Amino acid sequence: MADLEVYDDEDTAGQLSRGVQSVDRAIAVLEILRRRGGAGVSEIADEMGVHKSTASRLLASLLQGGMVQQNSERGKYHLGFGILRLANSIPGRLSLVQEARPLLDALAEKYKETVNLAVLRSNYAVNVDQAMGPSSLATHDWIGSLTPLHATSSGKVLLAGLSSEQREKILKETGLPTQTANTITSRRELEKQLMDVASTGYAAVYEEFEIGLNAVAVPVHDHAGAVIGAVSLSGPAFRFKPEEMPDMLEDLKHAGLEISSRMGYAPE
Incomplete structure (x- = not known):
């Protein structure tokens, strides 16, 4: 039982660590878009030093939450109205x-x-x-x-x-x-x-x-x-x-x- 508890603790700690990393990366994406005004998946991935698939997953989550929006013609991402909604409440x-x-x-x-x-x-x-x-x-x-x-x-x-x-x-x-x-x-x-x-x-x-x-x-x-x-x-x-x-x-x-x-x- 003791071994099982240690395993659960380590597993939970790992999940928390991955969760924090995802939040940090999402914030980094938003900061890049704020600074650049707009950017594509490759540009974001290069600046963050991550794989394109990782950047794409982060953008998909932010897009779903309304934090970013995508230009349908050029494929670039920009800050979304969700950010404005949050900012206006501050x-x-x-x-x-x-x-x-x-x-x-x-x-x-x-x-x-x-x-x-x-x-x-x-x-x-x-x-x-x-x-x-x-x-x-x-x-x-x-x-x-x-x-x-x-x-x-x-x-x-x-x-x-x-x-x-x-x-x-x-x-x-x-x-x-x-x-x-x-x-x-x-x-x-x-x-x-x-x-x-x-x-x-x-x-x-x-x-x-x-x-x-x-x-x-x-x-x-x-x-x-x-x-x-x-x-x-x-x-x-x-x-x-x-x-x-x-x-x-x-x-x-x-x-x-x-x-x-x-x-x-x-x-x-």
Whole structure:
């Protein structure tokens, strides 16, 4: 009886291993189709390093489940509507605050500064979460605060992510009121800065919203590539100079991409 039980355990383990391998291979097929836009059996088999019959069986299963579809004329496979159906159910269940929180904490811990997560609401950047390092000098609670888009790093990131029509509508309603002597109140200068934000992937402000406060922010994207939020680091102007801290900028950009990935973003 003991020998029989060992045999059953080994047999079950083998079946599980084969099942996991099949799942891994099916995921690999879907990733190839996502990246290529379409591929035939031979192309998929070659890229995966498997026999054509194996690739064909995987595609047949995915086809049956609606995960892929086949072009009847060329015989190439593409992602199917089943993928779209599954993807459409994800965004509403993802919480930006929940997905971002570990990254905010890590940045605050490493740089000992205040980290905020902001979203666009009613023509303002609204801070929806905040993390502070253990020795941060900041004590202000920014959660729930409405901050002007044109004078804050998060606001500029959110503005840069809008279409020119959306941006025009918002700025026409809000104007560019002066917050400090450093606030950009020229529309032409602001547009130039927003082009730089789109190019560099971050926005930095130096005492534009509040005297003695500098900040830098990066975008957070959703599954469709739209900018849905901004992560910012801010600190006292006398020691926090973002563009003189390349390592910090890279860490902040990485955090923005990681949060975006958790929200379904997959950059090409």
